[in-house]
Each structure stands twice: as structure tokens, then as C-alpha cells.
Amino acid sequence: MDVRNLMRRAQIGLDISEKVWNCSTCKLCEESCPRQVSIVNVITGLRQLELEEQKAPDKIVKLLWDIYETGNPWGGKKGDRLKWADGLNLKDAKEGTDVILYVGCDAAYNKNLHKSLRSLTDIMKRAGVNFGILGNEEKCCGEPIRNAGEKYYLDDLVHENIAQFEKTGAKTVVAFSPHCGNMFNTVYKKRGLKIEVKNYSEFLNSLIRDDKVKIENGAHGKITIHDPCYVSRYGNGSEDLRGTFALFPEVEVKEMLSSGKDSLCCGGGGNRMFIDFEGKRLSDFRIEQARDTGADTVITACPICNMNLLDSAKTNGVKIQVKELAEFVGENLK
Numbered sequence: 001m002d003v004r005n006l007m008r009r010a011q012i013g014l015d016i017s018e019k020v021w022n023c024s025t026c027k028l029c030e031e032s033c034p035r036q037v038s039i040v041n042v043i044t045g046l047r048q049l050e051l052e053e054q055k056a057p058d059k060i061v062k063l064l065w066d067i068y069e070t071g072n073p074w075g076g077k078k079g080d081r082l083k084w085a086d087g088l089n090l091k092d093a094k095e096g097t098d099v100i101l102y103v104g105c106d107a108a109y110n111k112n113l114h115k116s117l118r119s120l121t122d123i124m125k126r127a128g129v130n131f132g133i134l135g136n137e138e139k140c141c142g143e144p145i146r147n148a149g150e151k152y153y154l155d156d157l158v159h160e161n162i163a164q165f166e167k168t169g170a171k172t173v174v175a176f177s178p179h180c181g182n183m184f185n186t187v188y189k190k191r192g193l194k195i196e197v198k199n200y201s202e203f204l205n206s207l208i209r210d211d212k213v214k215i216e217n218g219a220h221g222k223i224t225i226h227d228p229c230y231v232s233r234y235g236n237g238s239e240d241l242r243g244t245f246a247l248f249p250e251v252e253v254k255e256m257l258s259s260g261k262d263s264l265c266c267g268g269g270g271n272r273m274f275i276d277f278e279g280k281r282l283s284d285f286r287i288e289q290a291r292d293t294g295a296d297t298v299i300t301a302c303p304i305c306n307m308n309l310l311d312s313a314k315t316n317g318v319k320i321q322v323k324e325l326a327e328f329v330g331e332n333l334k
Contacts, residue, residue, distance in 0.1 A: 003039055003043070006020060006046060007046070010046055016050070017055050020043060020047055020050060021047070021050075021060070021272075022272075022277075023040070024267050024268065024272050025044075026265035026270075027040060027233040028233065028265065031261060031262075043270075044146065044149055045149070047148060047149035048149030052149075056148065057275055059276075060148050060271060060275070063148065063274050064145060064150055067144065068153070071140055072139075072140050073274065074105060074109045076105075076108075079136055081108045082135045083108075083114075084103070084111075084113075084118065085117070085133065088118065090121060090133050091131065092133070093131075093132030097131055097132035097169070098131065098171055099129055099130060099132075099170055099171070099172045099173075100131070100133070100134065100165060100172070100174065101124070101133050101174050102141070102174065103117060104141060104180045105140050106303035106304055107177065107303040108138070110303065110307060116323075116324035116330075117326075118330075119327045119330025120176065123204065123326065124207075126213050127207045127212035128212065131174070137164070140157070141161070141175075141179070141180040141183045141184065142154050142158055142183060143179050143183045144271055144274070146183070147270050147271040148271060154187075155191070158188055162188060162193050165193065165195055166194075166195075170195055171196060172195060172196045172203075173195050174198050174200050175197065176200050178230035178231045178237070178301065178302050179269065179302070179304065181230070181235065182230050182234045182235065185197045185235075199230075199237055200325075201231060201237055201240045202235075202237055202240045204244070204326060205243050205244050208247060208329070213333060214333065215333065217248060219251050219328075219332045220250035221252070221297065222295040223251055223252070223253055223254070223295050223297045223328075224256055224293045224298050224299070225299050226298050226299070226300040226309060227260055228300055228302035229263065229265050230269070231301055232260055233261050238261065238263075244325060244329065248332070254294060254295045258289070264282065264286050264289065265282050266283045266302075266305040266309060267283050267286075268307065269304060273308075281312060282308075283312040284315075287313050287318050287320070290318075291319075295320065297321040297322070297323055297328075298320055298322050298323070299323055299324075299325055300324065301324060301326075303324075306322060306324055309322045310322040
């Protein structure tokens with residue numbers, strides 16, 4: 001995608017809708033840009049023009065209305081947001097807490113990720129973390145709104161969420177999705193959020209490093225790590241993923257062709273999860289890279305990556321497990 005060409009076309013009034021929604025906001029282009037241009041911000045600005053001129057795809061418009069009406073981009077019922085926690089008796093953050101576990105829309109409404117969420121809460125309980133959740137009152141972090149270029153509604157939502165966080169008295173927000181974590185650390189901080197923000201992979205690694213949870217060293221086999229863009233390039237957190245596996249001597253880490261900050265995007269960011277594209281998906285290429293390592297399992301720490309990789313493994317007949325870091329660790333606690 002030629003961003004300079006898109007900008008010139010937009011300046012003279014030519015159509016840009018065919019290309020501007022293709023960007024996954026993975027930031028790989030920015031890593032290699034010699035002039036350090038904030039290309040993702042350029043794309044978001046162009047999308048704002050598309051939205052203002054009513055040229056945005058129908059599915060993007062629907063996404064915005066779904067967030068406005070239900071609090072999530074998937075159109076799930078508000079009362080279903082907490083279904084993943086049935087029977088766990090988790091603390092309501094409004095009662096006051098040190099840590100907010102912010103679940104996010106993707107994990108809350110995707111049943112395949114509920115086991116990972118439950119594993120993370122079990123780990124946090126065992127570690128003695130005083131944490132709570134926002135339950136059915138949790139709202140979207142607003143990243144899909146920003147990706148769509150709708151800045152006015154985004155401002156309202158951000159301030160609502162900041163006020164909700166502050167009422168809990170929490171000192172830290174742990175985001176299950178690194179997309180949410182990035183929103184909190186950038187957009188929210190610029191609008192007054194004072195609370196510390198951590199991605200769950202970073203928080204989990206610190207619990208293990210500080211010996212707050214005991215690991216059973218019996219795990220074995222070969223794993224490969226998929227570095228989510230919003231952990232590696234946005235969050236500089238690739239070492240948190242790898243540091244955890246240093247405690248598993250019988251687990252062999254097999255790196256993919258591209259890893260760390262050079263990781264290949266799963267293709268789901270930038271609202272691409274909500275738009276149909278023809279041809280081979282980025283996650284199809286990525287799951288093939290994972291297969292080629294000879295690993296039994298691919299580990300990631302992002303619900304969007306998890307969903308895409310799992311789907312590509314199934315549709316392409318690649319026999320490899322896809323697991324969240326939290327699920328893997330949860331299976332190997334003493």
C-alpha cells in the first residue's frame with residue numbers, strides 16, 4: 001500500500017476507499033521508515049475523511065453503532081459480557097481494588113478465549129493480587145472507534161471510562177488485550193488517565209519473576225511464539241513472552257522466520273476483523289510459519305491474534321495448537 005499515493009489522491013478528491021481500510025495498523029512499515037513517519041496516524045486521518053464523507057464500509061458504520069448501543073463492536077448483549085466468569089465469584093472493582101482486570105470486548109464475547117481469562121484470574125488469585133473486574137458495566141476501550149476515524153464519540157467514551165476507572169481507586173489496570181493496553185497507555189494518558197497500565201503478559205511475567213506463583217516444571221514439548229504487533233512493536237514486550245518460558249527447562253522454544261519486532265502481523269488489527277477480504281489472509285501465512293518450526297503449540301498474548309491463528313489453523317488443516325500465554329501457564333501451576 002502506497003501511503004503517499006493515498007494522501008495525494010485524497011488531496012485532489014480521488015477515491016481512496018479501496019485501499020485505506022486494508023491497513024492492519026501493525027506498525028511494521030513505521031519500523032523501517034527512514035523518516036520515522038507516523039504512518040498509522042496518517043491512515044487513521046484518511047479514514048476520518050472517509051467517515052465524514054460517508055464513504056466508510058457498511059460494516060465499519062455498523063461497528064460504531066454496535067459500540068454505541070451495546071458497548072462492544074461485536075453486537076453482543078450487555079448482559080452477556082460477564083458470562084466468561086460464571087461461578088468464579090470475582091470481586092466487583094467498584095467496591096474498591098488495587099488492580100482492575102480489564103477484559104476487553106474480544107475475549108469477553110469469544111467463548112474460545114474464556115478458558116484463558118479464567119486461567120488468568122486463577123493465577124492472580126493464587127498470587128494474592130487484590131483485583132476486581134468491571135463486569136457487565138465494562139465498556140469498549142474505543143480502539144475500533146479510533147481505527148474508524150470517529151474522534152468525537154471516542155473522546156466521550158474515553159472520558160467515561162477514565163471516570164469509571166478512577167472510582168475504583170485502583171493503582172493499576174491490567175489489560176487482557178494489548179490493543180486495549182495501548183489505548184490506555186497512549187490515548188487515555190493524553191486525556192488524563194493517571195493509573196499505571198500493563199498488558200497481561202507483562203503483569204503475568206512479573207508475578208512469576210517475583211515468585212508470587214509457583215510453576216510446575218513438568219511441561220515439555222516444542223512451542224513457538226507469535227509476537228502480537230501490539231506487544232512487540234507497540235509495547236516492547238517480546239521479552240516478557242520469552243522470559244516466562246525460561247522457567248520451563250523441558251520446553252523448547254522454536255522461533256518462527258519472523259519474530260520479535262519483525263513479527264508477521266496476524267492481519268486482524270485496524271478493524272480488519274470486521275471487514276471481508278479476498279485471498280490468502282496474513283494469519284494463513286503466519287500459521288504456516290508456525291507449522292514450519294516443527295512446534296506442537298503456538299503461544300500468543302492477544303485475543304485478536306488468538307482468534308485469527310486458530311481460525312487459520314482449522315481452515316488450512318494445520319495441526320498445531322493455539323494457546324494464550326495465560327492458558328499455558330495456568331495449566332502448569334503447582
